[in-house]
Amino acid sequence: MAELFWFEKYRPRVFDEVVDLEEVKARLREFVRSGNMPHLLFYGPPGTGKTTMALVLARELYGEYWRENTLELNASDERGINVIRERVKEFARTAPVGKAPFKLVILDEADNMTSDAQQALRRIMEMYAQNTRFILLANYVSRIIDPIISRCAVFRFSPMPRGLMAERLRHIAKSEGIELRDDAIDLIYEVSEGDMRKAINLLQVAAATSNVVDANAVASATTMIRPADVIELFNLALNGDVAKAREKLRELMYVKGIAGIDFIRAFQRELIRMPLDDEVKAEIAELLADVDYRLTQGSDEELQLLYLLSKLGAIGKRARQTPPPSKRR
Amino acid sequence: MALPWVEKYRPKSFADVVDQEEAKYVLASWICARFRAPKDFCTRWAKKKDKEILDARAVLLAGPPGVGKTTLVHALAREIGYELIELNASDVRTAERLKEVVGRGLREGSLFGYGGKIVLFDEVDGLHVKEDAGGLEAIIEIIENSKVPIVMTANNPYDPRFRPLRDISLVVNLKRLSEEEVVEVLRRICTSEGAKCEEEALRSIAKSSLGDLRAAINDLQMYLSGGRKTLTVDDIKRVGERNPQLSMFEILDRVYRARWFDEARAISFNPSFDWEQYFIWATETIPVVYKEVETMSVAYDRLSKADMFIGRIKRTQEWELLPYALELALGGVSQIKNKPRLPPFIKYGFPQRLLILAKSREARKRRDALVEYLAQNLHVSRSYVKSEIIYVLGALAKSDSKIVERLSKALGINAIDIKTLL
Numbered sequence: 001m002a003e004l005f006w007f008e009k010y011r012p013r014v015f016d017e018v019v020d021l022e023e024v025k026a027r028l029r030e031f032v033r034s035g036n037m038p039h040l041l042f043y044g045p046p047g048t049g050k051t052t053m054a055l056v057l058a059r060e061l062y063g064e065y066w067r068e069n070t071l072e073l074n075a076s077d078e079r080g081i082n083v084i085r086e087r088v089k090e091f092a093r094t095a096p097v098g099k100a101p102f103k104l105v106i107l108d109e110a111d112n113m114t115s116d117a118q119q120a121l122r123r124i125m126e127m128y129a130q131n132t133r134f135i136l137l138a139n140y141v142s143r144i145i146d147p148i149i150s151r152c153a154v155f156r157f158s159p160m161p162r163g164l165m166a167e168r169l170r171h172i173a174k175s176e177g178i179e180l181r182d183d184a185i186d187l188i189y190e191v192s193e194g195d196m197r198k199a200i201n202l203l204q205v206a207a208a209t210s211n212v213v214d215a216n217a218v219a220s221a222t223t224m225i226r227p228a229d230v231i232e233l234f235n236l237a238l239n240g241d242v243a244k245a246r247e248k249l250r251e252l253m254y255v256k257g258i259a260g261i262d263f264i265r266a267f268q269r270e271l272i273r274m275p276l277d278d279e280v281k282a283e284i285a286e287l288l289a290d291v292d293y294r295l296t297q298g299s300d301e302e303l304q305l306l307y308l309l310s311k312l313g314a315i316g317k318r319a320r321q322t323p324p325p326s327k328r329r
Numbered sequence: 330m331a332l333p334w335v336e337k338y339r340p341k342s343f344a345d346v347v348d349q350e351e352a353k354y355v356l357a358s359w360i361c362a363r364f365r366a367p368k369d370f371c372t373r374w375a376k377k378k379d380k381e382i383l384d385a386r387a388v389l390l391a392g393p394p395g396v397g398k399t400t401l402v403h404a405l406a407r408e409i410g411y412e413l414i415e416l417n418a419s420d421v422r423t424a425e426r427l428k429e430v431v432g433r434g435l436r437e438g439s440l441f442g443y444g445g446k447i448v449l450f451d452e453v454d455g456l457h458v459k460e461d462a463g464g465l466e467a468i469i470e471i472i473e474n475s476k477v478p479i480v481m482t483a484n485n486p487y488d489p490r491f492r493p494l495r496d497i498s499l500v501v502n503l504k505r506l507s508e509e510e511v512v513e514v515l516r517r518i519c520t521s522e523g524a525k526c527e528e529e530a531l532r533s534i535a536k537s538s539l540g541d542l543r544a545a546i547n548d549l550q551m552y553l554s555g556g557r558k559t560l561t562v563d564d565i566k567r568v569g570e571r572n573p574q575l576s577m578f579e580i581l582d583r584v585y586r587a588r589w590f591d592e593a594r595a596i597s598f599n600p601s602f603d604w605e606q607y608f609i610w611a612t613e614t615i616p617v618v619y620k621e622v623e624t625m626s627v628a629y630d631r632l633s634k635a636d637m638f639i640g641r642i643k644r645t646q647e648w649e650l651l652p653y654a655l656e657l658a659l660g661g662v663s664q665i666k667n668k669p670r671l672p673p674f675i676k677y678g679f680p681q682r683l684l685i686l687a688k689s690r691e692a693r694k695r696r697d698a699l700v701e702y703l704a705q706n707l708h709v710s711r712s713y714v715k716s717e718i719i720y721v722l723g724a725l726a727k728s729d730s731k732i733v734e735r736l737s738k739a740l741g742i743n744a745i746d747i748k749t750l751l
Binding site for chain 1: 608609612615616622623625626629630632633634636637639640641643681682685686689692693696697700704706707708709710711712715716717718720721724725727728729732735750
């Protein structure tokens with residue numbers, strides 16, 4: 001099933017398949033050769049190879065036993081630091097299989113933990129240092145507390161350079177028997193902003209409808225993978241149909257399980273494209289920022305989002321009643 | 330037809346008032362002894378000869394809400410053919426105002442050939458010390474000088490400040506209705522509305538009404554709202570055993586109808602006020618009351634800010650913040666600039682959230698299984714699956730039908746259900 005998604009199917013398995021990050025590779029290779037390493041911290045934007053590199057390292061360390069020796073955790077998914085502690089404790093109870101003297105805990109989105117949770121994490125890292133090493137993955141190193149940073153070897157991951165991304169996309173297209181045009185590569189690079197996972201997803205969706213992937217195919221792929229249902233909600237609210245918007249909101253929240261913050265992010269991305277007055281856009285941007293904050297502070301996501309929807313309705317109504325600025329001038 | 334059932338089915342005659350026989354005898358005996366009343370009415374109901382009853386200058390009907398105090402007075406007036414002059418808690422009842430209304434009523438002759446006039450001071454224990462200044466003294470003065478029957482009602486007349494009032498009136502206690510009687514009335518209403526109601530469901534409503542018939546009828550109307558024609562025990566269980574909707578219904582109504590900030594805020598002091606429930610119900614009902622987006626968004630803004638305090642309290646246990654949250658959630662939601670005029674009866678729906686959560690449990694389980702499966706196999710977080718991968722998968726599945734089949738096989742979920750998740 002994993003190879004259904006090309007980003008997984010073409011995820012590098014060994015150091016040699018990784019097309020960039022030469023310095024990172026060199027140092028990690030040294031750890032594998034010596035059979036010892038400190039805790040690691042990989043930080044950088046999404047889709048720059050942090051998870052890939054952690055998994056490659058696991059394979060290089062343990063060979064065929066990499067799964068047995070690796071525990072993958074996601075800080076945003078686990079319910080609290082206590083759950084993480086229990087899972088690490090359970091995992092560290094047994095000795096590593098194979099030649100390496102330690103097991104590997106890969107903790108993704110570590111920067112989403114509160115600083116209190118990170119303090120607890122630091123103690124967990126020390127407690128099991130005998131036979132486990134942690135690889136922490138984060139988008140922002142500034143959100144990791146100093147005592148953790150000082151215990152880790154820190155590696156920075158940068159967005160994929162244009163030339164290397166093009167090379168990789170061409171390689172995938174060739175293996176899949178697809179004709180990939182240059183204008184398509186340009187557009188994929190622009191939309192994905194150096195996020196390799198996003199770039200490959202775009203390529204795959206574009207290729208699903210035609211064997212020749214050009215800029216047009218990529219453009220329609222971009223709209224296909226937009227969260228259309230969330231955007232519909234945005235429009236319903238702006239048009240003042242709050243009753244219908246509320247119904248839609250509940251379906252998305254309670255049936256599809258979309259989190260509050262994901263509505264804000266989708267709205268925010270969509271806002272740029274909307275045919276609205278700039279003053280109105282600025283007002284909505286301010287509102288989205290405000291509700292983002294309220295979501296972090298409040299206890300009831302539905303209530304906070306209903307405030308957002310009704311306020312959008314009020315802004316939309318006023319915008320329809322006010323003539324556009326070109327006429328006012 | 331937005332007539333509340335408590336009005337629609339209010340008893341018209343003395344005989345129809347249920348389960349208060351003793352009070353009826355006392356009230357009728359008093360009226361027949363001191364005022365003119367039809368003979369057949371007195372023969373049937375005036376059975377008491379106690380001196381205390383016959384000498385009383387006024388009657389004070391005391392009892393919990395919804396047992397029929399006001400109804401009984403209305404029915405009495407109708408039976409004896411008197412015109413009813415009524416002043417209740419929503420009227421301003423300062424001394425001046427009382428004398429003006431009652432005085433005018435008693436001076437003017439009756440237009441419709443009534444045999445006399447009867448004055449009802451409803452909910453006298455609700456007299457406001459400041460707003461209704463001098464009201465209590467005025468009522469006593471009116472009673473002392475009155476030539477017409479005066480009846481009062483109160484939930485709790487035993488407050489020391491009503492002592493003078495008790496001294497010059499006959500206090501008649503109305504009891505809580507029995508569960509049997511409440512069920513009986515509910516059954517009649519069901520039949521008359523053409524609804525099929527399970528006996529056990531009616532019993533459950535009756536039980537939690539604690540003898541308050543008005544509450545029970547309001548409950549029944551809520552359950553059968555939107556033209557529903559059946560009521561089962563499951564309907565009631567789904568909404569919660571302890572029947573929060575009764576008190577919630579009344580609490581919401583009081584909040585939205587409050588005239589002042591303080592009146593709305595004070596509802597949080599009511600012992601039956603459950604703020605966690607209130608937030609859910611207010612979230613549901615704001616658009617029912619505030620139909621325009623402008624006022625609606627102000628109401629949601631206030632409730633949203635209140636919820637931020639609740640969030641802080643839950644995280645840090647700073648319970649001293651609770652008053653801010655409640656002021657915003659009650660007073661803030663009640664008092665809004667350009668508030669619309671409210672209709673006499675507002676249909677507050679049940680929080681749909683609870684129903685949707687109950688109904689979609691299976692769908693959510695399937696979705697969670699799919700999300701977990703993808704997160705594990707693709708080495709990404711569950712939230713990334715929900716916000717990104719699902720949409721990519723949906724786009725891919727459109728041009729390749731095998732994808733859904735494969736997922737269906739891997740997860741043991743049927744293909745149609747998988748499709749609804751994408």
